[in-house]
Amino acid sequence: MARLFHRFDCPCCDPVVARRREVIRAGLGGLLALAVAPATAAAQAAAGGVRTVRIRRVQTGEAFEGVYWRNGRYDRDALRRLDVVFRDPSMDETTPMDPRLFDVLNTVARQLDSDEFYEVISGYRAPETNAARASQSRRVSRVSLHMSGMAADVRLPGRQSMGIARIAADMQIGGVGLYRRDGFVHLDCGPARRW
Template sequence: MNNPSRRRFLAVTCATAAAVSAGPTFAKVGNTRTLRMRNLHTGERLNTAFWSGGGFDSSGLKKFNRLLRDHRANEETRIDPKLFELVYKLKEKLGYDGEIEIISGYRSPKTNAMLRSRSSGVAKRSYHTRGMAMDLRMPGIPLSKVRQAALELKLGGVGYYPKSNFVHVDTGPVRRW
């Protein structure tokens, strides 16, 4: 056992076995996750990665923060990166490769209060004001299917607004309305 070549052989063999058995994990670590979105209020489009090299991509996240800003107040906030994971998993579950239309992302407290004064459907402590919610639709996918897929993911709140033609998703507790 003190033979250096035998120890080297065992080390290489063990390392190779570990790498082979962990192959799929290595494949997942290096993948890139991209979202294509269009903000319906500003007309801005973005097709960029929010995840690359095994972690969240800070440059991509900054671009998404800008896209999802409160367009009324022109205010940005840090959008919860888990929200992009949720939306990515939703599009994957639906087999959707198109552009995701954004109705609402971040809302400043002032904008949220204004919208709340006009509609009973706006929550006082909306997850939009915390950068944890998005109202969206996926053209070509029935809204009811988007809702059902979001519910099945069980990754946060899901609101269904068929009259307004969008689904709300957030990274808060799992719930539905």
């Protein structure tokens, strides 16, 4: 007797198998979160309940030095001041920066045991600024996280860009791009990746 093919004979089409895959993915995501959580908690404890950042904008000379997170939350006034320092100076346009970017900068500086000011070469980029840069260089992404306030191109005085990039990449806390020839590192609070 010939066996009739049923659409659920294929494991990819079986809704029970598909649901199991979803449960497994969710479980793996939870395990990953637990693996990262102790490092984050340890970093927060090491920071004494506050997070600070020291920033100097290369083009404008404007600076921010101080606490941007305390008592379990971000300081709105500090974030507004950081938005101004990170603005697109060519368009004089400001956007709310993603505060997780400051967490990345804080964590990298602490890991490097640096209390120097980050020199910010590029923070927020208006879409027009990003498009102009992308037309001049293949190295500029047309969908850059700079346009979302999630990225900064930085350097730390007295530190090699390769060393900063290596530390940041090893921590897996966001995107890391090494621009050795230009002497800076791209750091962002997007998915962990490197180039």
